[in-house]
Amino acid sequence: MSGHSKWATIKHKKGAADAKRAKVFAKLIKQVEVAARQGGGDVDANPTLRTMYQKARDNSVPLDTIERAVKRGTGELEGVNYENIMYEGYAPHGIALMIETLSDNRNRTGSEMRSLLTKNGGSLAEPGAVSWQFERKGVLKVSKEASEDDVMMVGLDNGAEDLQDLEEIWQVICEPTDVNPLRDALEEAGIKVEESDTTMMPTNLVPIADAGDAKAILGLVELLDDHDDVQAIHSNIDLDDSILAELA
Structure with missing residues (x-):
């Protein structure tokens, strides 16, 4: 199993165990609203909206709540004008971070990202300093009710x-x-597809073999994730199996 998939395992388990439902809903609704504003409210003509719409449904956001978000995006209902901003930075021990945000105040969000990073052993990087280490990919989480062969056959x-x-x-x-x-x-x-989305996947991984180092990195990631404007955090961390056992 690749390091990235190990990292994804931790995120998957963590999300299932301690997701703050109201905050998760708010972030998903914001993503739907922005997708509708940027590409229109027709899910058949706007692939990004369809992905965000389905992601919200996968996470049990009520249908009427999603529909209202679409209408705010298209202007049928009054809404806030959010901006997509990607921040690049480093966690402790040189771990690269891509931080996806939706903000209604670029200056405030940028200042708060810088503060969270610098106060927790990280740093904010210039645009382009980190992004070259990642590539955008689609990710689908599929139920294990299906066999590996069946998923692979359809997938390929x-x-x-x-x-x-x-x-x-x-x-x-x-x-x-x-x-x-x-x-x-x-x-x-x-x-059965449990969830589908796009993500930034690292092209190379940085191994972390010390539990204390891993906890410092993951602690910063959790603080960033708790910020209302942060929609997703992508990292190039590669955790050793022994560290995974300690963090389980």
């Missing part, structure tokens, strides 16, 4: 690039443009 015919075993789920990697068609193909084959 519909754009899947990699299949990872995250213990509790299968994780399928593809190009961002293939997320929705691949999800459709899997579901048409009777395979």
Whole structure:
């Protein structure tokens, strides 16, 4: 199993164990609203909206709440004008971070990101300093009710690039443009997709073999994730199996 998939395992378990439901809902609703504002309210004509819409549904956001977010995005209802801002930085021990935010105040969010990073052993980087170490990919989390062979067979015919075993789920990697068609193909084959999204995947990993170092890095990531404007955090950390056992 690759280091990135180990990191994803931790995030998956952590999300299932201690997700703050109201905050998760608020972030998902904001993503739907922005997608509708940028590309229109028709999910069939706006792939990004469809992905965000489905992500919200996967996380049990009520349908009427999602629909209101779409209407705020299209201007049918009054809403806040959010801006997509990607911050690049470093956690302790040289771990690269890509921090995706949606903000209604660029100056405030930038200042708060810098403060969180510098107060916790990290630093904010200039645009481009970190992003070259990542590439945008589509990710689908698939129920293990389906066999590896079945998922692979459908996946390979519909754009899947990699299949990872995250213990509790299968994780399928593809190009961002293939997320929705691949999800459709899997579901048409009777395979349950628990969640689909796009992410920034590291091209190279930095191994961390010390539990104290890992806790410092993950502590900063958790603080960033708790910020209302932060939508996703991507890292190039590679955790040793012994560290995974301590963090489990």
